[in-house]
Amino acid sequence: MKNNWQTKRVEEVCNVEYGTRVVRRRDGGSKYPVYGGGGETFAMDEYNREDRIVVARFAMSELCTRFIKGKFYLNDSGLTLSPKDESQILPEFLDLQTLALNDRIYSLARGTAQKNLDVPAFRNLEISFPDSIEAQKETVELLHEIFEKTARAKEITEKKLIDLDEFKKSVLRKAFHAEL
Numbered sequence: 001m002k003n004n005w006q007t008k009r010v011e012e013v014c015n016v017e018y019g020t021r022v023v024r025r026r027d028g029g030s031k032y033p034v035y036g037g038g039g040e041t042f043a044m045d046e047y048n049r050e051d052r053i054v055v056a057r058f059a060m061s062e063l064c065t066r067f068i069k070g071k072f073y074l075n076d077s078g079l080t081l082s083p084k085d086e087s088q089i090l091p092e093f094l095d096l097q098t099l100a101l102n103d104r105i106y107s108l109a110r111g112t113a114q115k116n117l118d119v120p121a122f123r124n125l126e127i128s129f130p131d132s133i134e135a136q137k138e139t140v141e142l143l144h145e146i147f148e149k150t151a152r153a154k155e156i157t158e159k160k161l162i163d164l165d166e167f168k169k170s171v172l173r174k175a176f177h178a179e180l
Contacts, residue, residue, distance in 0.1 A: 003130040011123040013089055014081040018057075019074035020048060033067055036077025037061075047071040053095045054078045055105060055122075058117040065102040067095070079117075089129050093136040094142055097127055 010016065022034060022044065029045030037056025050071045056064040058077045074080065081098060083089045098105075108122050109115035130136055 003132050003135040005128050005130050007126050008129045010081065010125045010127060012125070013084055014094065015084055016119075016123060017080045017082060019076045019078045019080075021067065021076040022073065032073050034072050034073045034075055036075045037064065041075070044073045047073050049074045049080060052080045054080060055098065055117070057117045057119070058114070059105060060109045060117060062106055063102070064106045064109070064117075065099050067099070087133065090133060090136045090140065092140045093129060094127075096105075096140060097129065101125070101127070104107045 003096070018035065024042045025033075027044055028042050030043050032043060032047040033040040034042050034044055035054060037054070037058055037060055050069070051067075051069055052074075053065060053067050054074060055078060057079055079096055083091055083094055104125065105122065106115075108118045108125070110118050117123045130139070
C-alpha cells in the first residue's frame with residue numbers, strides 16, 4: 001500500500017506553545033530545571049513541560065532543536081509544538097520531524113550578533129507527513145529502533161576505544177619496562 005503524503009504549514013497543523021518569562025531571583029527553586037533555547041539555566045519548584053522537543057527562539061545556536069527528558073520549565077526563550085489534531089499527525093511523528101528540520105529551522109534565524117527565530121517564517125515552515133496514522137506509527141517505530149541500535153553501537157565503540165587505549169598502554173609498559 002502506497003502512502004500519500006501531505007504538506008502543510010506549521011501554523012495549519014500545530015499549536016505553537018511559547019514558554020513563560022521567569023527570573024531566577026523571583027521564581028527560582030530547586031526541583032525542575034529551567035530551559036529556554038539552550039541548556040539548563042537554573043531550577044524552579046514547578047514545571048510546565050515534560051518529555052518535549054524544544055525549539056530555540058532567542059540566542060539560537062546551530063543545535064536549535066533538542067529533546068528534553070523529564071519534567072522541566074520552559075522559559076520564554078523557547079517554544080514547543082503539538083498537533084492541533086492527533087488524528088491528522090501524531091505527536092511522536094511531529095517531534096521526530098521537528099528534530100529532522102533543525103537545519104531548516106536554524107536557517108530562519110535573523111540577526112548578526114545574536115540570532116533569533118523569525119517566528120512568522122517558522123509558522124509558515126512546511127512540514128510533510130503521511131495521510132495514514134498507521135504509516136506515521138510505523139515510521140516512529142522504525143526510527144526508534146534505528147536510534148536504539150545506533151546508541152548500542154556507540155556504547156560498543158566507546159568500550160572498544162577504552163580497551164584499545166588500555167592495550168596501547170600495556171604494550172608501551174612492556175616495551176619500556178615502565179609504569180605509565
